Amino acid sequence: MTTVTLRNVRQRFGRTTALDDVSLDLDPGITGLLGPNGAGKTTLLRLVATVLGAEQGQLRLLDRDPSDDIQRTAIRRRLGYLPQEPGFHRQFTAFEFVDYVAILKEWTQRQARHVEVRRVLEIVGLGDVAGKRIKALSGGMRRRVALAQALLGDPSLLVLDEPTAGLDPEQRLRFRELISTHGDPGQRDGHPNAGGGAINSGRTVVLSTHQTEDVAALCGRVVVLDAGRVRFTGTPAELAGQAVERVWVAAERSAGARLAWRTGDGRHRCVGDPPAGAEMVAPTLEDGYLLLLGERALAVTA
Numbered sequence: 001m002t003t004v005t006l007r008n009v010r011q012r013f014g015r016t017t018a019l020d021d022v023s024l025d026l027d028p029g030i031t032g033l034l035g036p037n038g039a040g041k042t043t044l045l046r047l048v049a050t051v052l053g054a055e056q057g058q059l060r061l062l063d064r065d066p067s068d069d070i071q072r073t074a075i076r077r078r079l080g081y082l083p084q085e086p087g088f089h090r091q092f093t094a095f096e097f098v099d100y101v102a103i104l105k106e107w108t109q110r111q112a113r114h115v116e117v118r119r120v121l122e123i124v125g126l127g128d129v130a131g132k133r134i135k136a137l138s139g140g141m142r143r144r145v146a147l148a149q150a151l152l153g154d155p156s157l158l159v160l161d162e163p164t165a166g167l168d169p170e171q172r173l174r175f176r177e178l179i180s181t182h183g184d185p186g187q188r189d190g191h192p193n194a195g196g197g198a199i200n201s202g203r204t205v206v207l208s209t210h211q212t213e214d215v216a217a218l219c220g221r222v223v224v225l226d227a228g229r230v231r232f233t234g235t236p237a238e239l240a241g242q243a244v245e246r247v248w249v250a251a252e253r254s255a256g257a258r259l260a261w262r263t264g265d266g267r268h269r270c271v272g273d274p275p276a277g278a279e280m281v282a283p284t285l286e287d288g289y290l291l292l293l294g295e296r297a298l299a300v301t302a
Contacts, residue, residue, distance in 0.1 A: 001063065002027055003157055003204035004048055009057035011043050011228075018043040020228040022057075028202025030179065032215035032236075034289055035225035041208040042084055042161055044225065048206060049081040049159045062157055077106065080155035084162050084208075086146035090135035094126055094145045097134060101149040120148040125174060139166040147175075160207040164214055176217055179205060212286040216240075222285070226293055236285045243283035243291045248274045259290050 004026035011019040018040045033041050046052045047059060050066045062078055064071040088097060098117045107113035121130050124144040134142060143166045150158060163179070164172045209215060215222055216236050224232035224239070232239060249267050253260040258272035271290050274280065 003062060004206070005058070005060040006044075006047075006054075007058040009047065009054050009059060011040075011047065011052065011055050017228050019047075022225075022228070022230055024223065024230065024233070026204055026206060026221075028204050029220045030205040030207070030218050031221045031223060032219035033206065033208040033223050033225065034212065034215060035231075036293060038227075039225040040228040041225055045159050045161045045206065045208055046083075048157070049079065049083075050075055051081075051083075075157075078153075078156040080150035080152065080158045082146050082150040082160045082163055084165075086142075088134045088142065088145070091133060093131050093133050094121060094137065094141075094148075095130040097145060098149045098152070102152050105152055107152070116152060120151045121145075123151060123178060124148045125171075140168060140171055143167060144171070154203075156203055158203060158205045160205065162209060163207055164209060164211055172211070172214065176214065179207070180218055212284075212289060216285040224289065224292060232292055239288040239292070240283050240285045242288035243271060245280060246274065246291055247271050247283045247287045248278035248280050250278065254278070258294055 002025045004024065006022055006024045009019055009022045010017070020040075022040075022044065033044065035041050043052070047054060048061065050061070050072055053067055059066055061075050064075050066072045066075055089100075092100065095117060098121060099113065102113045102117055107116060118127065118130070121127050124147050126141060126144055126148065129137065129141065134145060137145065143163070147160075147163060150160065158179075160179075164175055167175060207214075207218075219236060222232065222234060222236055222239050223230060232242075248254070248270050249263075250270055251267060253268050254270050254272075254275055256273035256275055257268075257270035260268045260270040260272075263269050269281075270278075271287050
């Protein structure tokens with residue numbers, strides 16, 4: 001079943017058009033959202049998270065209409081959201097913050113709620129610091145507290161805006177393991193108001209990231225936004241395929257390179273129109289992305 005449907009969605013802020021005639025269908029599994037700064041990624045995620053209402057066009061989430069108050073509440077019971085800049089009450093401990101969000105999500109039975117809060121804190125590796133105040137935690141730990149609250153109740157729809165920002169390499173690998181598990185079919189839906197803990201047919205995870213390697217490692221599907229429009233939708237392999245026979249290495253930047261950079265061995269990796277006899281190399285997802293968007297893509301890879 002398609003989890004998220006957008007049809008001809010347009011969203012403006014003053015004179016700025018953040019999304020321009022966007023149509024998408026997102027199914028269960030993990031979808032990565034790429035695009036340069038200002039492409040409209042956060043606006044799209046805020047729509048899917050029901051933070052914003054669509055100014056123009058149609059939006060359907062979990063087979064419900066988020067413009068209807070009752071249906072929007074039903075969506076939120078099955079939704080987990082990690083915003084780009086989560087707000088914390090700095091006097092709260094990690095446990096108290098996640099517990100507070102659980103109360104907002106209608107976990108009314110105290111014992112069951114506390115079991116769930118401890119579960120998600122353990123999942124993100126913060127069980128041993130649950131009693132620490134948020135103001136005493138590192139930036140990476142705070143990011144994991146925010147991720148923990150998004151995982152409450154094993155949501156059917158998980159929306160993550162820059163989830164690996166501030167995480168070190170080890171934490172990012174742990175995140176990949178965690179999200180790949182939570183994106184698998186057959187995970188339980190444990191929200192007390194979501195149908196008695198019935199088994200999901202699959203979870204939909206939508207994540208925006210500046211880390212193209214996270215998308216390559218995690219996502220079954222990629223959506224590329226640029227200037228509020230969808231420029232590409234497909235698999236990571238299909239995005240990498242955009243650069244087949246368009247990536248080569250050379251002693252210096254070649255004239256036909258749209259983009260080039262010096263690698264650790266002192267040679268240049270070039271993306272663009274190769275000269276005759278160039279030493280071709282296999283493209284990556286990042287190469288396909290760079291070729292698709294050109295210099296505007298450097299906002300993601302910088």
